[in-house]
Amino acid sequence: MKRALLWIALLLLNILLETTIIARFIPVAFRPDTVIAIVTVIALIYPAPIAGLYAAAAGLVMDILLSPAVGANALAYFLTAQLVGIFSGKYYAKNWVFAAAAAFAARIAKEILLVLIITPLGMKPAFISAALPMLISAALTALICIPIYILKRRSTNAYMRRARYE
Amino acid sequence: MRFIKDHPVLTAVVVVVTLIIILLITTLSGGTTVVGDAVGTVVSPVEGGVSTTVGGIGDWFLGLIGRSQLQQENAELKERIAQLEGQLALNSDLENENERLREFVNYYGDNPEYELLTARVIAKSSSYWFDTFLINAGRSQGLETDMVVLSTYGLVGRVIDVGSNWGKVRAIIDSNSAVSAMIERTRDVGVVRGTPDVETGSSRCGMYHLPYDNDLVPGDKVLTSGLGGVFPKGIVIGEVVEVSRSESGTERIAIIQPQVDFAQIEEVMVLLNTIDEVEVDH
Numbered sequence: 350m351k352r353a354l355l356w357i358a359l360l361l362l363n364i365l366l367e368t369t370i371i372a373r374f375i376p377v378a379f380r381p382d383t384v385i386a387i388v389t390v391i392a393l394i395y396p397a398p399i400a401g402l403y404a405a406a407a408g409l410v411m412d413i414l415l416s417p418a419v420g421a422n423a424l425a426y427f428l429t430a431q432l433v434g435i436f437s438g439k440y441y442a443k444n445w446v447f448a449a450a451a452a453f454a455a456r457i458a459k460e461i462l463l464v465l466i467i468t469p470l471g472m473k474p475a476f477i478s479a480a481l482p483m484l485i486s487a488a489l490t491a492l493i494c495i496p497i498y499i500l501k502r503r504s505t506n507a508y509m510r511r512a513r514y515e
Numbered sequence: 516m517r518f519i520k521d522h523p524v525l526t527a528v529v530v531v532v533t534l535i536i537i538l539l540i541t542t543l544s545g546g547t548t549v550v551g552d553a554v555g556t557v558v559s560p561v562e563g564g565v566s567t568t569v570g571g572i573g574d575w576f577l578g579l580i581g582r583s584q585l586q587q588e589n590a591e592l593k594e595r596i597a598q599l600e601g602q603l604a605l606n607s608d609l610e611n612e613n614e615r616l617r618e619f620v621n622y623y624g625d626n627p628e629y630e631l632l633t634a635r636v637i638a639k640s641s642s643y644w645f646d647t648f649l650i651n652a653g654r655s656q657g658l659e660t661d662m663v664v665l666s667t668y669g670l671v672g673r674v675i676d677v678g679s680n681w682g683k684v685r686a687i688i689d690s691n692s693a694v695s696a697m698i699e700r701t702r703d704v705g706v707v708r709g710t711p712d713v714e715t716g717s718s719r720c721g722m723y724h725l726p727y728d729n730d731l732v733p734g735d736k737v738l739t740s741g742l743g744g745v746f747p748k749g750i751v752i753g754e755v756v757e758v759s760r761s762e763s764g765t766e767r768i769a770i771i772q773p774q775v776d777f778a779q780i781e782e783v784m785v786l787l788n789t790i791d792e793v794e795v796d797h
Contacts, residue, residue: 365561365562365565367641368562368638368639368640368641368649369562369565369566369637369638369639371641372638372639372640372641373566373639377641377643380641382641396519396520396523397523397527398519398520398522398523398526398527399519399520401526401527401530402519402526402530405530405534409534409537409554410554410558413551413554413555413558414554414555414558414559414562414638414649414683415638415639415640415642415645415647415648415649415683416640416642416645416647417645417647417675417676417683417685417689417691418538418541418542419537419538419541419542419551420534420535420537420538420541421538422642423534423537424531424534424535424538427527427530427531427534428531431527460643463642463644464644466538467644470538470542471691472644472690472691473690473691474643474644474690475690475710479643482643483643
């Protein structure tokens with residue numbers, strides 16, 4: 350319960366960060382997706398459906414606040430968490446390099462999914478012009494994911510050791 | 516949690532179907548749900564607080580980082596304010612805010628037919644695909660969907676969703692926005708749509724459906740035409756910076772630089788009267 354609240358608080362904090370600081374001070378081409386960085390960490394540690402629920406909740410809050418298509422971000426975040434969740438618990442996924450690579454791919458996957466979701470609704474996303482900024486953003490998202498993943502793994506390991514000792 | 520872990524496929528299907536239903540309902544009805552309103556009501560004051568605090572701190576840091584550039588911009592702004600109001604420019608954040616609000620008051624004076632509500636931008640979309648932002652005014656302040664949003668420089672956009680104390684605004688630079696517009700000099704009418712270039716970060720619009728034989732030149736001013744029933748006639752949108760042909764070669768397109776600096780927008784005004792009321796007053 351405590352862990353769930355912690356993740357929810359962290360996600361809400363990042364939504365605030367994205368919509369106030371990042372959107373105001375960082376040019377659109379260099380904006381990392383901090384929510385995806387956290388969702389990736391959750392999806393690599395917990396089972397995919399649980400990670401998906403966190404991701405969908407975060408996406409829904411973002412949608413309600415700023416999206417003209419409420420549910421689009423939520424669906425994109427949910428499906429991205431499901432994709433990353435394929436690697437959850439795998440031995441090779443317990444490595445920060447893999448986590449960074451997963452965050453990079455997740456950032457791009459989320460945008461592709463979002464475009465696929467909003468296009469049938471009559472919206473016209475300029476996907477080609479966003480390709481290069483998307484790669485830059487994905488790289489920044491991967492960088493942000495690394496410390497979050499390392500910190501999370503450390504705290505999880507400490508928790509496991511304490512539980513074993515008790 | 517155990518049920519979710521034990522039935523991952525069922526959970527995924529339920530979540531996806533629920534989200535699709537929410538997406539379809541909100542897109543087709545164009546309004547927010549009770550839950551959405553509640554979330555917005557709780558989160559928007561927090562966003563407002565963070566936005567104000569961060570704005571002050573950020574401005575201070577930006578002042579340290581880009582001091583010379585800011586000083587130059589500040590000098591230009593001082594000159595403009597001096598021309599408009601005959602006052603000396605002021606330095607602190609609070610005094611700058613006062614200046615911006617004073618411009619709003621002047622705008623009220625120049626446009627007595629407009630019933631305007633001043634609101635602060637408290638959050639912006641960081642998405643590539645949407646240019647929307649949140650303002651700290653909602654239903655309780657008289658805000659309704661489709662109301663026109665302005666700044667002292669020109670047209671900003673329109674309200675697309677309203678909660679009790681928040682409003683969601685779609686900027687004219689959003690690729691899904693469409694404004695009926697006309698060229699001030701030639702009176703040619705067309706439709707202005709957002710054409711954001713994510714790569715360069717520029718926020719521009721394109722004016723489409725223009726007559727093929729028009730003689731537009733860079734520098735021509737673009738205003739709202741009053742057609743379409745949403746935006747009143749005569750609000751400044753921007754100016755033509757480039758004229759090109761469409762891919763098929765059958766249509767001319769004007770690239771427009773909006774008068775409003777969407778990257779720096781902090782306060783806006785919402786036009787509370789309907790287009791009919793404004794037209795009657797004219």
